[in-house]
Amino acid sequence: MKRKLIDLDAETERRLSILAGSNGMSLKKYIEYILFIHGNEHTIKIEKEEKKKKEKVQNQLSILDEIDRNK
Incomplete structure (x- = not known):
């Protein structure tokens, strides 16, 4: 498994956090x-x-093969 750092603007992080919580997950897991x-x-x-x-x-x-055979 590889680790990656990502940058999220505050609004995106807020929205994803809400969606994560509504699905019973942490933001990272979501x-x-x-x-x-x-x-x-x-x-x-x-x-x-x-x-x-x-x-x-x-x-x-x-x-193409068919054409060649018919020649």
Whole structure:
């Protein structure tokens, strides 16, 4: 696990503290939770986008192969 220092302006810290308290968490735990969820959601999206790109390339290569066979 890595440690990171972050800077928050007073208003952001106040708002996040309120949200953390309403979720029964400390501010630190709440920020870690938000970042964990956000990071994992984007990982899934990135993997899906990469898979779509690979499939698109494979489809294009298949079309090119088909064209070459028909010549």
